[in-house]
Amino acid sequence: MDTYSPIEIEAKWQSRWDELGTNLFSRDDLASAEKPYFNLMMFPYPSAEGLHVGNIYAYTGADVWGRYQRLRGHDVFQPMGFDAFGIHSENYALKVGVNPNDLIPSNISNFTRQLRRIGAMFDWNHTVDTTDPNYYRWTQWVFLKLFEAGLVEKREAPVNWCPSCKTVVANEQVIQGLCERCDSAVEQRQIEQWFLKITEYAQRLLDGIEHIDWSSRTLSAQNNWIGRSEGADIDFPIVGRDESIRVFTTRPDTICGATYMVLAPEHPLIDVLTNDEQRETVDAYVEQAKRLDLKARQYVDRPKTGTWIGAYCENPITGAQMPVWVSDYVLIEYGTGAIMAVPGHDERDFEFASTFDLPIKRVISRNGSNNAGLMTEAYVGDGVMVNSGEFDGLTVAEGKRAIVQKLETNGLATGQVRYRLHDWCISRQRYWGPPIPIIYCDDCGPVPVPESDLPVMLPHLEEFKPDDSGKSPLARDTDWCTTDCPTCGGVGTRETDVSDTFLDSAWYFMRYPCTDTDEVALDQEMVKKWLPVNSYIGGHEHAVLHLLYARFVTMAFHDHGILEFGEPFEKFRAHGILTKDGRKISKSRGNVIIPDDLIAEWGADTVRLYLMFLGPFEQGGDYQESGIRGPASFLDRLALSVAEASDDKGDEQVLQAMHRTIDKVSSDIEQLKYNTVISALMEYLNVVREGGRTCTKQELEPIIVMLAPFAPHLAEELWERLGHNSSIFESGLWPEADPELAKVETFEIGVQVNGKLRGSIFVTESTTENEALSLAQSNERVATHLDSVDVRKVIYVPGRILNIVVG
RNA sequence: GCCCAGAUGUUGGAAUUGGUAGACAAGCUGGCCUUAGAAGCCAGUGCCUUCGUGGCGUGAGGGUUCAAAUCCCUCUCUGGGCACCA
Structure with a gap:
């Protein structure tokens, strides 16, 4: 009989899990869970092609986390659903000439088959399908609640x-x-x-970032997307009129260097201020700007264009007259749609001023010296104000405050905060x-x-x-x-x-624990028990879409009295992406990998283990199929070891290595460093089997528990073969390292002479510097380098290094 | 242009966060066992070398330090995000 035949073992355990309902919750189970842990992962769009290896990678990593939490004794709720509405499905349906209603069910059943095959512990009693009227009815309800709010x-x-x-x-x-x-x-x-x-939640969304445990790159993407800018609105009186142009600037300190004004082509004052001579030119320019599509308009490297509209403003600090221009480099949708142009200290204004021969004036100097020479580029750095009359000598930060303060007293300025975030168009x-x-x-x-x-x-x-x-x-x-x-x-x-x-997916996670009822969208008992989500794992590409929208809906529901919490996901981790031979995997490159054949050949456990072994889960890795043999033979050897294992007590040296392994695995798995978890397990098995020794059950049991998140089927099987008759996932078996046993008693440290490694010595924790030094001196290799030189200094870092400085 | 990652053997990657670089795998070479091998086991595998107890080596160059893959500065390249946001 084969020790390990994955296909049989996996079929056996998958049907046993189904029969026993190992991963399923009834409503009562959900209500009575003692240690609830909601392990969420991003639900897929069920494409006709099926899950590719990148999806499997992401879901396996998230499942490993859920199974780990389960082994820690939590009641882990791990649902799955399908995000099946949207242009993607619709375009595909148009292409093949079938109504999407008729297409989605078979896609979903194909996805379900694949997701079951990899042995993830999904609760198939609690699924959502966004295209089901029983779901989207509540999406419409979400809209109504936001409407009421x-x-x-x-x-x-x-x-x-x-x-x-x-x-x-x-x-x-x-x-x-x-x-x-x-x-x-x-x-x-x-x-x-x-x-x-x-946008009403811009500041709240920003503030919340401080309090959630998310991947830092995701938070930084949200931070940039919200784009908070602090500055001031300043009014520039229009010469010869009782009106003024209001601008937003983050650099009030440079106001004395403002030499002209620019209005966006859509600005309402253009029509009012344009004089008769300029009318024709301005109208033509505005027309032409409107015709530009967004792509052309946003092309940054385009040369600056614009025209003077025949009006002047007065600089409220210097009193100087400044011509008013129109240009499409100023955007109507940001700030006030008008700017004061400071060519000396803004790259875009510098470019514009150079094109149209407008004056460029230095008002900030790096070191405070008033170097009057011609500016060849905008200086945007920090420094001290110059050519600014009474304000000369102030730093940039001081100058910002001083200018706003002075203008505030005349009612010409107010401190202002603006955001780049736009309202969410859902039509x-x-x-x-x-x-x-x-x-x-x-x-x-x-x-x-x-x-x-x-x-x-x-x-x-x-x-x-x-x-x-x-x-x-x-x-x-x-x-x-x-x-x-x-x-x-x-x-x-x-x-x-x-x-x-994105409205469908902005709230789907709240629905999962509530799918036992069709009476309400949110079953409050379940919401209180299971939300917010304990851990969410998904792709970084949703940093500013789904993840921001979900936070917004949650905050709005909180304010509207529907939810007691204001952040949907306590912890979020973005997984890395898989590449193939160093290249991104995509349909257009033609290097998409469908995992079905691979799983049929090697079994789900080996594929899971291989994918998790590729690299750190949060960084991704490179998929090279030949590498699958390593994890495959590791599982083989483990199965072999279990078959041979004796009931004897474990070897003391081996048990020490075991406790060190438990220690390392427990800390690495918390950081999602699954690759080093697996290598630690491999290293330990190498110790157990060293020199062909026969191992004992005691030496193997913990390694099987720690392997269970990665290779759940084989772990169950081996657990059973070791004589246990309940599921390995039932009772919180994750091992605890014994600090006494995990401690290393003697260790080898390097000995350097002048920073170069010359040998090594064996020390214990209590070895003193002098003892270490004499050990080193009696080491032949080291001693040669100490001949006929004076020891000047000895650096001894216990447990790390001994460095002898000679000269 | 700005922001965020990253660059380590033939390959994927590791390195106790400043302390013996290359763990664990893949690949390759040789051997054992075998009717067979995607099984198991053993040995070797960064480069140079006059083969020494030697020298060099973590994208490039400089610096700090007894000690740098790790910290600082400059640069190059790769991936991702944002992009005229005043």
């Missing part, structure tokens, strides 16, 4: 329109002016849209999403659909291809659109936009 607004706004997807896309979905889905150049359009007012002029639950009535205006009328069902459309009308295909189903106004009972028309997929 005053966080939903319809307004006409310039939005990113993808001409290929024929829909609006969020700022977060525009990558360098291109649609993230199809890479078409995004255009600017003015359309009425539904917005969620996430999508597409078919495959939850209809936004709003009804328009000629008398009552837009009215929210009453909760009792949810869900607003998405009709089954034969023809769901979007057109260029700017309206959703739902608008073509007039039967569906026509309804009664919930307020007055008159004729109403349904909103035909559907919501962004």
Whole structure:
């Protein structure tokens, strides 16, 4: 009989887990769990292609964490679901000419099969499918709650329109002016849209960053995305008028170096201030700027363009007159849509001033000396104010305060904080999403659909291809659109936009523990017991999309009395990505790896172990199939060792190594350094089997427990073969290192002479410097280097190194 | 341009956070066992070398230190994010 035949063993344990409900919770189980631990991972979009090896990598790493927590004695709830709405599914459905409704179920069952095959401990009693009316009914409810909270607004706004997807896309979905889905150049359009007012939470989202245990790179991405800037709004009086131009600046200290003003092409004052001579030129410029699509406009390396509009402002500090220009390098959507240009200390202004021969003036000097020479580039660094009259000599920081203070007394300035974050546009002029639950009535205006009328069902459309009308295909189903106004009972028309997929995923984790009821979205008993999520693991690509939206919805629900907590995920870890031969894995490169064959060949345990062994989980690694033999033969040797193991007491030396291994594994697994966990287990097995010695059960049991998160099927099997008759995951078996046994008694340390390694000596913890030195001196190799020289200094770091400085 | 990661043998990677660089694997070479080997076992494997108890070596160059893959400065390259955000 084979000691280890993965296919049989894995089938055996998967069906046993199913029979015993090892990973399943009933509602009662959920309610009575003593040590609840919610282990969440990002749910997939169920594509037709199935899970690729990158998905398996991510889910295995998250499952390892969940199983580890389980071995620590927690009641680990680990659900899985499917994020099946959205443009991605819809475009695929259009391509193959099938309604997405008919496509999704088979994709989901294929995903489920794959996810079961890798042996992750998902609770298949608690799943979500965002396209199920029993789910999206509650997504619509989420919208209504945000509406009640005053966080939903319809307004006409310039939005990113993808001409290929024929829909609006969020700022977060525009990558360098291109649609993230199809890479078409995004255009600017003015359309009425539904917005969620996430900007009201900008500061809260920023403040919360201090208090959550997340991967630092994810937090830094959110930080940059929110983009807080501190500065001031300053009014520049317009010469010959009773009005002024308000600008936002983060550098009030450079105001004396402001030599002209710039308005964004869309700025309302342009029309008012342009004089007759300039009118034609300005109109032409503004027209041309409006025609530019967002991609062209955001292209940074484009030469600066613009024109003088024939007006002047007065510098409120120096009194100097400054011409007012219009240029598309100033953006209407940020700040006040107008700037004071300081070419001496801003790179963009410098470039503009150089192009149009506008004066460039130094007002900040690195060392305080007033070097009057020509500036050849903008100086943006720190320094001291010069050429600024009474303010000369102040540092940048002092100057910022002093200028604002002086202007505040005249009412010309106010301290101001601004954010780059924009409101979240959730309208999508597409078919495959939850209809936004709003009804328009000629008398009552837009009215929210009453909760009792949810869900607003998405009709089954034969023809769901979007057109260029700017309206959703739902608008073509007039039967569906026509309804009664919930307020007055008159004729109403349904909103035909559907919501962004990111609304589906902004709250899905809250639904998982509540799926036993269809009466309410959130079962408060379950919410209190299981939320917030204890650990969330997922891709870093969602740093500023999903993860920010989920925080926003949670905060809004907290403020609205629905949730008691304000942050959804206590701990978040971004996993690394897998490369193939050092290159990113992607469909376009044609190097996608579907894991099914690999698992069929090697078994799930070996594949899991191999993937986790590739590199640190948070950094990813390079997938090289030949490397799978290492983990495979490790499992073989372990199975062999168990088969041969005796009932004798373990060897003392081996048990010491065992406790050191427990120590290392326990600390590395906490840091998700799964690769070194596995290498520590391998090293220990090498010690156990050294010289072909027969090992004992006592020496092997803990290693099997520590391996269980990685290779759960084999661990169960070996546990059973060692004579245990309950599941290894049942009773919190994670071993505890005995500090006495883990302690190393004698160790070898290096001996250096003048920093160069010349030999080594064996010492104990209590070896003194003098003892170490005499040990070193009696070492032949070291002694040669001490001949006929004086010892000048001895550095002895117990347990680390002995360095003898001679000369 | 800015921000964040990173660069270590033939390859994936390790290094107690300043203390014996290359753990654990893969690959390769040789051997044992075997009808067989994706099984098991043993040995070797950074480079140079006059083979010495020698020299060199963690992207490049400089610095700090008794001691640097690790800290500091300058630069190069790779991956990712943001991008005219005033």
